[in-house]
Amino acid sequence: MKYLELVIHTNREGLEAVEGCLMGMGFTDMVVNDPNDLQDLMNKKHDYDWDYIGDEVLEMADEEPTITMYFDGEETGNGYALCQEVDMAIEELRQAMMNGEYGEGADFGPLTVTTSLHDDSEWKDNWKEYFKPSKVSERILVCPTWEEYELSDEEKAAGVRILKIDPGMAFGTGTHETTSLCLKAMEKYMKPGDSVLDVGCGSGILSIAADLLGAGDVLGIEIDPVAVDVSRENLELNGCGENVRVIEGDLTKGVDYKADIVVANLMADLVEMLSPDVRRHMKPGAKYISSGIIDEKEEEVRSAIESCGFTIEEVCADGMWRAIVAS
Numbered sequence: 001m002k003y004l005e006l007v008i009h010t011n012r013e014g015l016e017a018v019e020g021c022l023m024g025m026g027f028t029d030m031v032v033n034d035p036n037d038l039q040d041l042m043n044k045k046h047d048y049d050w051d052y053i054g055d056e057v058l059e060m061a062d063e064e065p066t067i068t069m070y071f072d073g074e075e076t077g078n079g080y081a082l083c084q085e086v087d088m089a090i091e092e093l094r095q096a097m098m099n100g101e102y103g104e105g106a107d108f109g110p111l112t113v114t115t116s117l118h119d120d121s122e123w124k125d126n127w128k129e130y131f132k133p134s135k136v137s138e139r140i141l142v143c144p145t146w147e148e149y150e151l152s153d154e155e156k157a158a159g160v161r162i163l164k165i166d167p168g169m170a171f172g173t174g175t176h177e178t179t180s181l182c183l184k185a186m187e188k189y190m191k192p193g194d195s196v197l198d199v200g201c202g203s204g205i206l207s208i209a210a211d212l213l214g215a216g217d218v219l220g221i222e223i224d225p226v227a228v229d230v231s232r233e234n235l236e237l238n239g240c241g242e243n244v245r246v247i248e249g250d251l252t253k254g255v256d257y258k259a260d261i262v263v264a265n266l267m268a269d270l271v272e273m274l275s276p277d278v279r280r281h282m283k284p285g286a287k288y289i290s291s292g293i294i295d296e297k298e299e300e301v302r303s304a305i306e307s308c309g310f311t312i313e314e315v316c317a318d319g320m321w322r323a324i325v326a327s
Contacts, residue, residue, distance in 0.1 A: 002073030006083050006115045007066050008090055012036055014108025015065050021093050022067070025085065031068040064109065073117050087113045134175045135160070137183035140209050142174040145237065161212040164237050165205060174205040178291040181316050181323035182265045183209055189287045189313075189325060190215065194260035197221070197281055199251050199274065204231030206263050211244045219257050220246040252277045263289040268297035271324075272304040279308060287313070291323035298322045 010018050071079030094111040133143040139159050143149045145166040192214035198207045201220030210218045222228050231246040260283050271290040278288055293301050310326035
């Protein structure tokens with residue numbers, strides 16, 4: 001399917017005027033990109049809003065504000081006519097600004113419009129090219145649903161298991177360092193028949209891996225209902241039985257489950273926040289595996305876990321990421 005992308009270039013002062021113009025024309029679907037919103041992001045309301053912001057995101061602060069709209073790009077549609085209407089309306093807005101109709105000295109930026117034609121096949125599945133079968137731990141090989149993979153005799157002898165996953169474009173593929181750290185720790189500390197509690201299970205990859213590694217019972221908990229649906233689809237895809245469940249909920253509210261292994265691949269501040277409640281979900285001798293911890297937060301998280309009565313067994317590292325195993 002072809003689509004038209006229309007971008008209006010303005011400034012912070014002009015955003016409201018452009019939005020008002022478009023809404024006056026009956027348009028309500030638009031993407032507003034205001035780099036100044038990054039300041040709100042930096043002034044995070046909660047400690048757990050984020051741990052790490054990449055340089056490429058910070059560089060966006062220097063970009064100019066834009067408003068983007070999308071229209072049907074097929075010749076049989078009315079997308080081209082609508083783009084022309086928007087272009088003419090923005091030009092009228094620019095002329096009104098220059099004529100002083102919005103007050104002396106009003107400046108709405110360049111008020112230029114650029115339109116480009118795209119085919120959704122250009123991007124819809126391109127990300128799949130970079131998701132290939134990948135051995136993320138000694139015994140788990142993650143494979144996307146659209147790929148075929150045959151285990152070698154050596155891999156079969158080593159007990160390697162294929163974990164099929166269809167993450168969609170909104171969920172991780174399971175190849176991130178934090179996931180790999182959790183899987184390696186699970187392989188090391190989990191025994192056949194153990195019960196596993198997966199906190200914040202996301203696409204369900206750790207819950208599925210636990211089943212593949214021989215867990216007797218697995219419970220995944222996820223606060224995002226969309227992620228719950230994705231997890232359940234992936235459980236079915238991997239042939240998981242009734243011993244593997246994913247529920248919508250919060251570890252700290254109304255969940256009565258005790259496990260031999262508790263795994264939480266979240267982020268540093270959430271690990272700290274959840275750790276006091278994790279103990280009551282652990283059987284005697286259980287292990288608590290937490291990850292999603294950047295290196296600069298390691299000591300802080302370690303101290304927080306120890307303050308809850310845990311003993312640190314091991315800290316695993318992969319680049320800037322850390323996983324902490326405690327008992």
